[in-house]
Amino acid sequence: MDLYLQLKADLQHGLFAPGTPLKQSEIAEHYGVSRIPVRDALARLKSEGWLTGHGKRGVAVPLLDPQEAEDLYLMRMHLEPLLLERAAPNLNGELLGRARDILDAMETNPPLDAAALGQLNWQFHTGLYRAAARPTLFNTVEQLQRQCERYIGYQNRSLDYQDTSQREHYQLLELLQRGKTDKACTLLEQHIAAAGRVLVAHLSKPRD
Amino acid sequence: MDLYLQLKADLQHGLFAPGTPLKQSEIAEHYGVSRIPVRDALARLKSEGWLTGHGKRGVAVPLLDPQEAEDLYLMRMHLEPLLLERAAPNLNGELLGRARDILDAMETNPPLDAAALGQLNWQFHTGLYRAAARPTLFNTVEQLQRQCERYIGYQNRSLDYQDTSQREHYQLLELLQRGKTDKACTLLEQHIAAAGRVLVAHLSKPRD
DNA sequence: GAATTATAAAATGTATACATTTTTGATTTG
């Protein structure tokens, strides 16, 4: 469990070259553990998209695939509004207030790094989604978000887009506060679609 | 890997009582293997919804939860049309013909059992979806379908609904053949929604 | 010399043994 987190972090930092098959013994030695926990961690990371099967033998770090990112955001764009729609009736002042606190925390000076922003951003969204009390739907959405993490990674999004994104966040809270659920869901859909477009465009650029 | 399939089949047949925690040693002994492959299989089954974590220790067979089923179908209803929409332009005569063959195979006399019908039904859908060439989207949809398997299980759906379902399948092929992609997607959405309603209604009935 | 088969090496899968954690039951204490 601990190894899983460490491996994921190291994958996120690009410690292992994409395309190269990873060997259990190498990893075991590298982290000073036996192959058993390595197997567990690799299996989990594979199921979460951080690794892909490499033929019959072993696993490899997959390359970043713009189409995969596009699909992930396409799905989130269609699923997350479902959660928000169901959460809306349960969003009381406390929950909305907490969400606002998170947004405020994102606007520090100097600005936070991409990783911290990403984390807060997701906390904002889950804070709202949890109120839907729909664990199954929530879990799937969370899994999709985890897969997206691999793409969001450590690239700093442009400050310009970060501003737009924040504006939309505040707007979303506003709409929810005023009970405009439908409008909020539509905005959320567009918000995710826009994030997807920015990411895919970035990935498709010739030289990364 | 072999153990995974066997365990899943046994879970599907209700060999283990829901709510009762499963112990690795028991399962290992029951299948005549050591605990290592058991751990692997349990982890995978847990990630696929066949088992849930039971506190800090062990896993348990979850009860059938109508709301979970509802969520699963809600998601499928929103995602599968996306696949079909993207598959439509690539659906040539061969693929549509193969899909029709599957439908024909479902109408034997005497009728097939629920398990066989379910398998063919999913083959029909995947045959179409694969043409979208969208592995990420496809995988998520397939995972959702796997989670649904637990609910579809071995309950024979009413013959009445089976008829309706088949009619919709043929209708879907018709629309695709005539290039009416939008109409086909809408029909698919309703088709899944209807299947979900039937299932949830069945699950919510007092005595199962 | 190319292709195919045989062989050795390397990696994964599994069993056994041990360490750690968690639960359970009893015992003590207020």
Added chain:
DNA sequence: CAAATCAAAAATGTATACATTTTATAATTC
């Protein structure tokens, strides 16, 4: 007597050792 603490047990997590499978290399054959 209830609650809390401690000890023994049972279950899980991990290391080491072995078996099986897969890949790479060498040898043989046409």
